[in-house]
Amino acid sequence: MIENKLSILDEIRTIVGAKYLITKPDLLYKYSKDCTSNKVTIPSAVVLPKNTQEISKIIAICNETKTAITVRGGGTGVSGGALSVNSGIILSLERLNKIIEINKVDRIAIVESGVITKDLKDAVLKDGLNFPQNISSADSCFIGGNVAVSSGSPKSLKYGTTKNYVVNLEVVLPDGRIIWTGKNVSKNATGYNLTQLFSGSEGTLGVITKVVLKLVPPMKELVLMVPFTKIDNLFICVQQFFAKGYSASSIEFIDGVGFKLVSQYLDNSYHIKSTTEGILWIEIEGDYSDKLLDEALKISRHINAYTEEEIHVADNPSEVKALWKMRSKVGEAVINHTFFRDVDIVVPCSKIDEMYKAIVIIANKFNFNYTVFGHVGDGNFHVNIFQNKEQTIEQWEVNIVVWVKEIFLKALELGGTISGEHGIGKINLPYIAEAIPTAQIIMDKIKKTFDKNQIINP
Amino acid sequence: MIENKLSILDEIRTIVGAKYLITKPDLLYKYSKDCTSNKVTIPSAVVLPKNTQEISKIIAICNETKTAITVRGGGTGVSGGALSVNSGIILSLERLNKIIEINKVDRIAIVESGVITKDLKDAVLKDGLNFPQNISSADSCFIGGNVAVSSGSPKSLKYGTTKNYVVNLEVVLPDGRIIWTGKNVSKNATGYNLTQLFSGSEGTLGVITKVVLKLVPPMKELVLMVPFTKIDNLFICVQQFFAKGYSASSIEFIDGVGFKLVSQYLDNSYHIKSTTEGILWIEIEGDYSDKLLDEALKISRHINAYTEEEIHVADNPSEVKALWKMRSKVGEAVINHTFFRDVDIVVPCSKIDEMYKAIVIIANKFNFNYTVFGHVGDGNFHVNIFQNKEQTIEQWEVNIVVWVKEIFLKALELGGTISGEHGIGKINLPYIAEAIPTAQIIMDKIKKTFDKNQIINP
Structure with a gap:
C-alpha cells in the first residue's frame, strides 16, 4: 500500500522515467490553465506517459490509492475540463502523438489520442481523404480531446460533431484495465454502444488512448x-x-x-x-x-x-x-x-429567432455587453458576455452565474440544451441538474459503475 | 404487495382495460414467434398499452413484483429478441402508432415507437423529406424496433444505421420513471450520450416509447x-x-x-x-x-x-x-x-475477400449448404446456412452452434464483429462473451445500473 502523495509520485516516476514527471513549479505553470478565461490552477505534478501501457499502470496506482487525476489534451477547452482538481496530478497525452494507420479501403485512420487535429487532417488529405470537421482550434487541439467533448465545427451542420466519426476507441478504465469499445467496422449491433458512451464523456469514464476515425472523400x-x-x-x-x-x-x-x-x-x-x-x-x-x-x-x-x-x-x-x-x-x-464568458447553447432551428430575442431582453435587463455568433444552422449560439470593467472580479463571478442561468433557462424552455460542443467541464457543472434532471441520476450511476473511487476527472 | 401472477394481470387489466390484455391461447399464438425460424414460445399474456403513461404503470408493477416482461415491436427480428422468456408477459407497442409531428425547419419527425417504418417514410416524403434507411421489412417493422437494434439497410453505407438518425428518445425506465434521453437538437454535449446508449440496446435498459428522428432531403x-x-x-x-x-x-x-x-x-x-x-x-x-x-x-x-x-x-x-x-x-x-440460420457478421472492407474465402473453407469442412449475400460495401455479410434435411432438428441445433461459432471466430480474428444490424437477441447470446470479453463486464454492470431487478427483456 502506498502511503502518501510523495511515494505515489515515486511510483509514477519509475513508470515513465524522471524526465516525464514534472514537479518544478516553473514548468507546471504551462499546465495551469486552458482556454477558459481567468481560471488558473497549478497542479502538484504533471505526468507525460508515452503509451497506453504506462497510462494503465499510472491509473491502477491512482485507483489503488484513491488519488484524483485529470487528463489533459491540447488545453484548448473553454469549460475548464483540463484543469486539475485540488492541485492534483495532471496526465498529459502530448506524447501519444503517433498516426498508426490510414486505411484507404476501410476509410479509417487509427491514431493515438494526443495527435494534433490539424496533423491528422493533413496526413489523411495526402491519401485523398478528409476528416470533415474544421474545428477552430485544430492547430493545437488533440484528437482525443475532440472525441472526449465531441467537438463541433461549422461543418457539423452536414457532418455532425466528432462523435459521428468515431468508429472505435482504446480506453484505459479507472481500474487500469485496457479495453477497445468496439471494432474497426462501420456497423456494429453487438451489445451496448460503448464507443458513443465514451465519446463526449469528457474523459470521466476512462482515459481515451487510441482513436479510430471514419474518413470521407474531400x-x-x-x-x-x-x-x-x-x-x-x-x-x-x-x-x-x-x-x-x-x-x-x-x-x-x-x-x-x-x-x-x-x-x-x-x-x-x-x-x-x-x-x-x-x-x-x-x-x-x-x-x-x-x-x-x-x-x-x-x-x-x-x-x-x-x-x-x-x-x-x-x-x-x-x-x-x-x-x-x-x-x-x-x-x-x-x-x-476583453475578458468574457462563452455561453454555448443549442435550440431547435425553428426557435433561433425566439432565442435571439430572449438574449437581447436578458442583456438589457442586466445591462451587460455581449456578442452572439455561432453555428446558426444547427441552432448553436455562442453568447460571449463581456466582463464589465467597472465591476470587481468577485462581483463579476457572482453576476455571471445569474446571467448565464437566465440564458440557460430560456434555452431549456425552448427545448434546447446548455452545451452544443464545449462540454460541461467544471464551469457549467452547477447548471447540469436543471438541464437534465432525471438523466443526471442515471449519469451519476454510470460514472460510479465505471469509476467507483471517482479518481478520473472527478 | 401483489401476491401472484394472476393478481399482477388483474392490476395490468385495470390499467389498460380488459380488451387490451390478451390471455386467450388462440389469440396469444400471434405473439409466439418473430422471424427467427423455428422458434415458438407462447407467452402467458400480452398487454397492449395505448400510451407512455400506461407503460410506466405496467413497468412499475413488474418492477415491484420482479415480473419479467418482454417488449415487442413489429415481430420482424431475426435474433429472437421479441420472444417471451419462460412464458412470461409480452408488452406490445402496436397501439403506440401516432406520428406526432413532422417539422420541416428542424428536419425532424416525432413519432410513437409503434409506428410502422414505411408509414413514417411515406408521411415525411409528403413534406419533401426522407428517413434514409430502406429497411427490407419496412412494411411491418416498427420504428421503435429499428432504434432498439439500430437496424441497418442497403443505404447504411452512406447513411449509417438507424442510430445515426436518432435525435432523442422517450424511455420508460425499469422502475417506471419516464425520461427523455436528450433534446430535439442536432448538437448536444451535455452529459453522457444516453440517446446512443439506448439506441441498439435491444430494449434491455428501458422501453422506448417515443422517437425523434433526423430527416434529410430525398x-x-x-x-x-x-x-x-x-x-x-x-x-x-x-x-x-x-x-x-x-x-x-x-x-x-x-x-x-x-x-x-x-x-x-x-x-x-x-x-x-x-x-x-x-x-x-x-x-x-x-x-x-x-x-x-x-x-x-x-x-x-x-x-x-x-x-x-x-x-x-x-x-x-x-x-x-x-x-x-x-x-x-x-x-x-x-x-x-428451406429452414436456415442467418449469421450476421461484419469485417473491415479490406478483409471481405479473406472472410468470404474462410466461409467457403468452413462450409466444405462441415459439409453444409449456404448462401452469402449482404451489404458488402460495409463488410456486412449474411451467411444463411440451410438446414440439412437428413438431420433431425436436434442434430441441426447441435451442429449449427459449432458452425456459427467457427464463422464468428473468423470474423473476430479479422477484426470484425458478430452482429452488424440484427442485434444479439437470444440466439447470439452464447457468443457475446467471446466477441467482447472485457466489454461484457461493463455491459452487465450498465444493465444492472438501469434494471436492478432484471425485469425488462432479461
Missing part, C-alpha cells in the same frame, strides 16, 4: 457571405432555407457587435455597411463546380427576399478561406477585446 | 447491377472502388447460390449467365441526373477491369426498383427454399 466548397440590415430577417432566412428544402454544409453567423470587433481586429476589406446587424455565411459542398454555381444562384434568390445587401460568393479554396475569415477570427477578436 | 438514385464470373474479383472490385476514391450510397451483393435461388423464385428476366458466381449492385445518389450518368460511366470503367459481363444501369425510380429486385428478394427466396 469535396469542393462554395461560400456565400451575406450582410443583413435587420438581424431578425437573418434568422427567418435560415429557417426558410430549410423549410424550402435547401441543404448546406455550414450555416454560420455573427451579430453586429461581433462584426465591428472582428472588422477592427482584421482591418476588414469587404465593403460592409457599419449599420449591418448580422452577417450570415452559407457554405455548400459538392463534387462539381458548375452545379455548385447553379445551386448558389438558387440560394441567392432565396436570400434576396430577406436582405438588400450585396451577397459575396467564393468558390476557389483561397477565396473561400478569405471569405470565412471574419467568422473564423471572431473568437480571437473577442479574446483580444 | 435524392435521385442510379443503380448499376454487375454479374461477376469470378466472385473473388467482385470483392477486389469493391475494395479498389474505395481505394480509388469513389463513393456510393449502397454496395450490395449475392453469391451464385443466392442468384440461382432468387432467379427461380422471381422468374428472373435479366439475361445473366447461369455460371455467374456473384452479382454486385452499386447505387449512387445525387441531386443531378446528368452528373449521376457521368459518374456511372467512370464507375463502369473501373468495374470493367474485374468482369467481362454486361453492366445493367437504371436511373429512373421504377427501373431502379426493378434492378434492385433480385437483391431485395433473396431473403424471401431463401425462406421459401
Whole structure:
C-alpha cells in the first residue's frame, strides 16, 4: 500500500522515467490553465506517459490509492475540463502523438489520442481523404480531446460533431484495465454502444488512448457571405432555407457587435455597411463546380427576399478561406477585446429567432455587453458576455452565474440544451441538474459503475 | 404487495382495460414467434398499452413484483429478441402508432415507437423529406424496433444505421420513471450520450416509447447491377472502388447460390449467365441526373477491369426498383427454399475477400449448404446456412452452434464483429462473451445500473 502523495509520485516516476514527471513549479505553470478565461490552477505534478501501457499502470496506482487525476489534451477547452482538481496530478497525452494507420479501403485512420487535429487532417488529405470537421482550434487541439467533448465545427451542420466519426476507441478504465469499445467496422449491433458512451464523456469514464476515425472523400466548397440590415430577417432566412428544402454544409453567423470587433481586429476589406446587424455565411459542398454555381444562384434568390445587401460568393479554396475569415477570427477578436464568458447553447432551428430575442431582453435587463455568433444552422449560439470593467472580479463571478442561468433557462424552455460542443467541464457543472434532471441520476450511476473511487476527472 | 401472477394481470387489466390484455391461447399464438425460424414460445399474456403513461404503470408493477416482461415491436427480428422468456408477459407497442409531428425547419419527425417504418417514410416524403434507411421489412417493422437494434439497410453505407438518425428518445425506465434521453437538437454535449446508449440496446435498459428522428432531403438514385464470373474479383472490385476514391450510397451483393435461388423464385428476366458466381449492385445518389450518368460511366470503367459481363444501369425510380429486385428478394427466396440460420457478421472492407474465402473453407469442412449475400460495401455479410434435411432438428441445433461459432471466430480474428444490424437477441447470446470479453463486464454492470431487478427483456 502506498502511503502518501510523495511515494505515489515515486511510483509514477519509475513508470515513465524522471524526465516525464514534472514537479518544478516553473514548468507546471504551462499546465495551469486552458482556454477558459481567468481560471488558473497549478497542479502538484504533471505526468507525460508515452503509451497506453504506462497510462494503465499510472491509473491502477491512482485507483489503488484513491488519488484524483485529470487528463489533459491540447488545453484548448473553454469549460475548464483540463484543469486539475485540488492541485492534483495532471496526465498529459502530448506524447501519444503517433498516426498508426490510414486505411484507404476501410476509410479509417487509427491514431493515438494526443495527435494534433490539424496533423491528422493533413496526413489523411495526402491519401485523398478528409476528416470533415474544421474545428477552430485544430492547430493545437488533440484528437482525443475532440472525441472526449465531441467537438463541433461549422461543418457539423452536414457532418455532425466528432462523435459521428468515431468508429472505435482504446480506453484505459479507472481500474487500469485496457479495453477497445468496439471494432474497426462501420456497423456494429453487438451489445451496448460503448464507443458513443465514451465519446463526449469528457474523459470521466476512462482515459481515451487510441482513436479510430471514419474518413470521407474531400469535396469542393462554395461560400456565400451575406450582410443583413435587420438581424431578425437573418434568422427567418435560415429557417426558410430549410423549410424550402435547401441543404448546406455550414450555416454560420455573427451579430453586429461581433462584426465591428472582428472588422477592427482584421482591418476588414469587404465593403460592409457599419449599420449591418448580422452577417450570415452559407457554405455548400459538392463534387462539381458548375452545379455548385447553379445551386448558389438558387440560394441567392432565396436570400434576396430577406436582405438588400450585396451577397459575396467564393468558390476557389483561397477565396473561400478569405471569405470565412471574419467568422473564423471572431473568437480571437473577442479574446483580444476583453475578458468574457462563452455561453454555448443549442435550440431547435425553428426557435433561433425566439432565442435571439430572449438574449437581447436578458442583456438589457442586466445591462451587460455581449456578442452572439455561432453555428446558426444547427441552432448553436455562442453568447460571449463581456466582463464589465467597472465591476470587481468577485462581483463579476457572482453576476455571471445569474446571467448565464437566465440564458440557460430560456434555452431549456425552448427545448434546447446548455452545451452544443464545449462540454460541461467544471464551469457549467452547477447548471447540469436543471438541464437534465432525471438523466443526471442515471449519469451519476454510470460514472460510479465505471469509476467507483471517482479518481478520473472527478 | 401483489401476491401472484394472476393478481399482477388483474392490476395490468385495470390499467389498460380488459380488451387490451390478451390471455386467450388462440389469440396469444400471434405473439409466439418473430422471424427467427423455428422458434415458438407462447407467452402467458400480452398487454397492449395505448400510451407512455400506461407503460410506466405496467413497468412499475413488474418492477415491484420482479415480473419479467418482454417488449415487442413489429415481430420482424431475426435474433429472437421479441420472444417471451419462460412464458412470461409480452408488452406490445402496436397501439403506440401516432406520428406526432413532422417539422420541416428542424428536419425532424416525432413519432410513437409503434409506428410502422414505411408509414413514417411515406408521411415525411409528403413534406419533401426522407428517413434514409430502406429497411427490407419496412412494411411491418416498427420504428421503435429499428432504434432498439439500430437496424441497418442497403443505404447504411452512406447513411449509417438507424442510430445515426436518432435525435432523442422517450424511455420508460425499469422502475417506471419516464425520461427523455436528450433534446430535439442536432448538437448536444451535455452529459453522457444516453440517446446512443439506448439506441441498439435491444430494449434491455428501458422501453422506448417515443422517437425523434433526423430527416434529410430525398435524392435521385442510379443503380448499376454487375454479374461477376469470378466472385473473388467482385470483392477486389469493391475494395479498389474505395481505394480509388469513389463513393456510393449502397454496395450490395449475392453469391451464385443466392442468384440461382432468387432467379427461380422471381422468374428472373435479366439475361445473366447461369455460371455467374456473384452479382454486385452499386447505387449512387445525387441531386443531378446528368452528373449521376457521368459518374456511372467512370464507375463502369473501373468495374470493367474485374468482369467481362454486361453492366445493367437504371436511373429512373421504377427501373431502379426493378434492378434492385433480385437483391431485395433473396431473403424471401431463401425462406421459401428451406429452414436456415442467418449469421450476421461484419469485417473491415479490406478483409471481405479473406472472410468470404474462410466461409467457403468452413462450409466444405462441415459439409453444409449456404448462401452469402449482404451489404458488402460495409463488410456486412449474411451467411444463411440451410438446414440439412437428413438431420433431425436436434442434430441441426447441435451442429449449427459449432458452425456459427467457427464463422464468428473468423470474423473476430479479422477484426470484425458478430452482429452488424440484427442485434444479439437470444440466439447470439452464447457468443457475446467471446466477441467482447472485457466489454461484457461493463455491459452487465450498465444493465444492472438501469434494471436492478432484471425485469425488462432479461
